[in-house]
Amino acid sequence: MSNSDPHSRNQVHYPKRELAELAIINYKSIREGDPVTSQKLLEASISRGFFYLDLTDDSHGRQILQDWQTVLELTKKWYDQPISSKMKHYNGLGKMGYKPAKEHAGLSSGTRDGYENIRTLRDDLFHNPSALLPYLRDNIALYTRFISELNTAAMKILSALSTDLNLPPDQRFELAHDTSKPSKTSFEVLRYSKQQNLNLNPTDQPVDGGHRQHTDIGTITLILCSQWGLQAFSPVCPTSTSPQSWQFVAPLPSHAIINIGDTLRYLSSHKLNSPIHRVVPTEELQDEDKFTSVYFLRASDDTVVRGVGGEEVRAEEWFGRKYRAYERDVGVLEGEGLSEVPTGGLGRN
Numbered sequence: 133m134s135n136s137d138p139h140s141r142n143q144v145h146y147p148k149r150e151l152a153e154l155a156i157i158n159y160k161s162i163r164e165g166d167p168v169t170s171q172k173l174l175e176a177s178i179s180r181g182f183f184y185l186d187l188t189d190d191s192h193g194r195q196i197l198q199d200w201q202t203v204l205e206l207t208k209k210w211y212d213q214p215i216s217s218k219m220k221h222y223n224g225l226g227k228m229g230y231k232p233a234k235e236h237a238g239l240s241s242g243t244r245d246g247y248e249n250i251r252t253l254r255d256d257l258f259h260n261p262s263a264l265l266p267y268l269r270d271n272i273a274l275y276t277r278f279i280s281e282l283n284t285a286a287m288k289i290l291s292a293l294s295t296d297l298n299l300p301p302d303q304r305f306e307l308a309h310d311t312s313k314p315s316k317t318s319f320e321v322l323r324y325s326k327q328q329n330l331n332l333n334p335t336d337q338p339v340d341g342g343h344r345q346h347t348d349i350g351t352i353t354l355i356l357c358s359q360w361g362l363q364a365f366s367p368v369c370p371t372s373t374s375p376q377s378w379q380f381v382a383p384l385p386s387h388a389i390i391n392i393g394d395t396l397r398y399l400s401s402h403k404l405n406s407p408i409h410r411v412v413p414t415e416e417l418q419d420e421d422k423f424t425s426v427y428f429l430r431a432s433d434d435t436v437v438r439g440v441g442g443e444e445v446r447a448e449e450w451f452g453r454k455y456r457a458y459e460r461d462v463g464v465l466e467g468e469g470l471s472e473v474p475t476g477g478l479g480r481n
């Protein structure tokens with residue numbers, strides 16, 4: 133195995149963790165339109181729906197990595213204020229601004245999630261800066277550059293996939309992402325509180341924490357994270373007879389983690405896979421909070437797709453339905469006939 137192989141590299145430190153074997157896609161090659169890389173990208177998007185994007189040997193990739201560090205520093209500082217100050221920026225479920233922990237269901241029935249979130253809508257950044265959180269507005273040049281680069285990366289991936297799938301010009305995925313139309317595209321930074329008491333729970337009851345299993349709502353998700361916790365469900369096909377398991381997605385330095393979301397699965401007539409994933413607290417991280425920075429590229433609000441059960445749904449409506457479902461406990465969702473929503477119809481809630 134080569135040195136850049138995520139499995140050989142991480143097995144040394146985490147021998148007991150089952151790892152997801154994901155393809156590594158070189159961003160520079162995607163930008164240059166290399167057909168071999170593009171084919172590899174398509175295969176990864178059809179199979180796991182998860183892959184790494186190597187940002188190292190491209191100037192735009194390096195700019196993303198550099199700006200991410202500055203954004204993280206600013207965000208960590210913001211998170212360190214008292215909850216009462218942060219709650220002034222809470223605008224409700226699925227809205228821009230601050231989200232406190234426990235708003236969504238947790239990893240198992242009866243528990244709640246373990247992360248706070250700051251959501252910035254791309255539309256606010258470009259068209260309505262007065263709606264931004266003040267610390268973002270004070271650094272608007274940085275955020276504009278960073279989010280523009282993240283958007284370019286996500287759009288390059290979409291465009292390569294449209295070409296790989298030989299889509300006719302009027303059905304290319306890019307067309308559903310017209311930036312002159314409103315969308316729920318957002319940049320978010322999640323903070324998972326450290327789980328210091330995880331293994332000291334005397335009753336062995338499930339505890340609050342992590343991020344419930346779900347599929348993402350939009351088209352392309354680009355994750356920047358240097359800490360463990362993200363897991364992908366395997367096998368990807370719910371009807372497969374091979375053993376089911378959760379596999380860790382190892383954080384690789386200087387690589388983004390990309391996954392496909394529901395809307396792109398629907399737009400591709402279910403050819404591309406929108407993988408089920410979750411975040412679990414891990415023992416090694418109990419002395420520090422985990423931060424995940426994510427760009428969620430989403431189709432414009434008026435995009436119509438055939439979703440769960442083949443019925444038509446607007447992208448905006450799918451967003452609202454997912455958030456209402458994320459909030460509800462698994463048992464409640466079943467009672468309401470909504471258990472397919474968090475995983476986009478992939479059969480596990």
Ligand SMILES: O=C(O)CCC(=O)C(=O)O
Nearest residue numbers: 322343348357362411424
């Ligand atoms: O925190 C992570 O690693 C992933 C977060 C995630 O899956 C999400 O916000 O949709």
Ligand SMILES: [Fe+2]
Nearest residue numbers: 346347348409
């Ligand atoms: Fe997700």
